[in-house]
Amino acid sequence: MIRASSCRADAAVEREIARVADALAALRVPAEPGEYDIHGEIAAALAAAGLCYDHEYRLGPRCRVDFRVGRIGIEVKKGRPVARALRDQLARYLAFDALEGIVVVAQKSLPLPAALDGKPVRLVSLNRLWGVALP
Numbered sequence: 545m546i547r548a549s550s551c552r553a554d555a556a557v558e559r560e561i562a563r564v565a566d567a568l569a570a571l572r573v574p575a576e577p578g579e580y581d582i583h584g585e586i587a588a589a590l591a592a593a594g595l596c597y598d599h600e601y602r603l604g605p606r607c608r609v610d611f612r613v614g615r616i617g618i619e620v621k622k623g624r625p626v627a628r629a630l631r632d633q634l635a636r637y638l639a640f641d642a643l644e645g646i647v648v649v650a651q652k653s654l655p656l657p658a659a660l661d662g663k664p665v666r667l668v669s670l671n672r673l674w675g676v677a678l679p
Contacts, residue, residue: 557644557663558664560616560644561645563593563613564618570589570593571670572585573585579622582622583610587611596613596614597612597618599611603637609646615642616643616647617647618647619637621649623651624651624652627654630654634665635660638660638663638665644663646666647665647667648665648666650669651669653671654667
């Protein structure tokens with residue numbers, strides 16, 4: 545039986561992850577950015593959306609997510625990461641109580657599950673945000 549309080553918590557997490565993903569949808573980074581250039585753009589987008597964040601948030605020994613906004617993590621991946629390795633990394637991060645969901649910001653789109661261990665996973669693909677570049 546599902547308790548009403550758990551439904552409210554799930555809805556709250558979905559709202560929080562949507563706020564983070566919406567803020568990141570405003571990203572416009574160069575076609576060949578460095579990873580820390582992307583970090584700078586993410587920090588600016590979060591601040592512009594009025595979201596407080598921690599950068600390089602330590603979850604545990606040798607386990608650090610790039611950003612944390614409330615209980616939502618943000619992991620940045622340059623290039624095209626290996627999907628299986630990324631899923632394993634995300635599962636490791638989501639095993640910590642400090643995170644209730646995660647948003648992956650990647651240069652290129654890749655298949656990710658909608659949830660890991662019952663916690664939502666979202667993808668913000670930078671190449672989809674670039675759109676068509678006209679000379």
